[in-house]
Amino acid sequence: MPSRASPPVIVWHRTDLRLADNAAVTHAARQAPAGVVGAVVLPAEPGAPFPLSRGRDSSVAARAAALDVVPGVTGWSHRRLGHLLQAVEGLRAEWRAVGSELFVVRGDAVECIPVLAAELDAHEVHTAPCPAVDEVRENAMVERALSERGMSLQVHDETTMIAASDLPFAIGDLPEVFSSFRRRVERECRVPAPLPVPAIRGACDDVRAQAAACTDATLAAADLAAARIAAASSDPRASFACDGARSAGLARIAKWFWADDCVARYKETRDGLVGADFSSRLSSWLALGTISPREVASEIRRYEAERTANESTYWLFFELLWRDYFHFWVRRWQRRAFNARGVLGRTPCGSQDRETFASWCAGETGEPFVDAGMHELRATGQLSNRARQNVASWLARTAGVDWRWGAAWFESQLIDFDVGPNWGNWQYVAGVGNDPRNRVFDVRAQAERYDPDGAYRARWAS
Ligand SMILES: Cc1cc2nc3c(=O)[nH]c(=O)nc-3n(C[C@H](O)[C@H](O)[C@H](O)COP(=O)(O)OP(=O)(O)OC[C@H]3O[C@@H](n4cnc5c(N)ncnc54)[C@H](O)[C@@H]3O)c2cc1C
Incomplete structure (x- = not known):
């Protein structure tokens, strides 16, 4: 082991x-x-009110004090926070398996990361890019705080x-319309193969002990215990139990692609509402980056080479391009x-009709x-794409409520x-x-088309 010096x-x-495919x-x-060593900063006050404006002041206190909060919405539901904890605990196991440790701390990253770096006397901190305005700002503040101490981000x-x-622009x-983006990217870009887990030199014993003690202390908080329980509990009506750890995501790939060949039927099934397999269900692992x-793209290529390549296997790639597009979109448009x-x-x-919004959140619109x-969203933290489009369209277009309130509710609830x-x-x-179609969903016609026997409405009637 290297010395602390x-x-x-x-x-x-x-x-x-x-750790894998992580630059x-x-x-x-x-x-x-x-x-x-790894480090993760957990939200200090997950139950703080949801701020409507971004990019103004990133401190938790300032956000909580802000007048423009979304009524009745907090930053993180217990379930979403518990899902994050499952992912973090899986990551800790990964760091331990390579002979190192993960520091899990809570608070404002702008303070926590430079303090941790100073305590460890670390000169360098490596991280991933942050797409949205708050995180970009947070990155810049961390970078400044580190550089003031002679360290780099x-x-x-x-x-x-x-x-x-690697984008051709x-x-x-960024093209304003997805299809222009997709055409150029498909023509001019190549998806690189994922990086393997590198050979990692573990930290010395006292750093590992310090990390273990710090993480244990952080994870012992009472509100985190409640979040863990919420994430582990499963509603009997839920079609899919989702654990946040990477190992569960890999198991999902093994089953959905390879054991059950669902990817080969995806284009026909993807508008489903009931059942575990109509879509990949990989979004929660992709969102936290486990x-x-x-x-996933490399798994699609392998499946196409070893089993079959058809419209469905392409369509999963197409949906991943949508994901890329929105990641670049939020970087492009910032505030x-x-x-x-x-x-x-x-x-x-x-x-800003509070009553209609509250009835929508509670599933009491009639x-x-x-x-x-x-x-379904409240009980599981999950929702199919078809259902998302319908509930969102109803709130924003039919009821005419501020769409940002709906986006905030989704942010707090979705795992x-x-x-x-x-x-x-x-x-x-x-x-x-900039959607050229600009559609309003007729939710009754949609229900008749996608839930013709009413099975979905019956299952989630209350
Ligand atoms: C109002 C609204 C809010 C949404 N919020 C989120 C969100 O917070 N996080 C999220 O990952 N997706 C979001 N989506 C997109 C989509 O609904 C989910 O990605 C999808 O339902 C996740 O299920 P899946 O993993 O089984 O998807 P699959 O159908 O199996 O698709 C594979 C992957 O492609 C990506 N993808 C699929 N559809 C889209 C899309 N329309 N936009 C961007 N990426 C897509 C996801 O990473 C998904 O995991 C939202 C859609 C709507 C209409």
């Missing part, structure tokens, strides 16, 4: 909670004769299949991704298809919350994004 390098994980881990491992591209630096010139999109008038400033914002979706895909899809559905 040579300081370790820190990998600050955010939505990249894995930050790979680079850190190359530059760390004295070992590498190195950011590596890794949350998308195609690296931003600058992020600022599985990378390149790992406007969260603006009521949308990225193009097209339509005026909706009403519209059975919408209420079923909202009950697969991902900033670009969530806020980008909400803008599309609300008609303020």
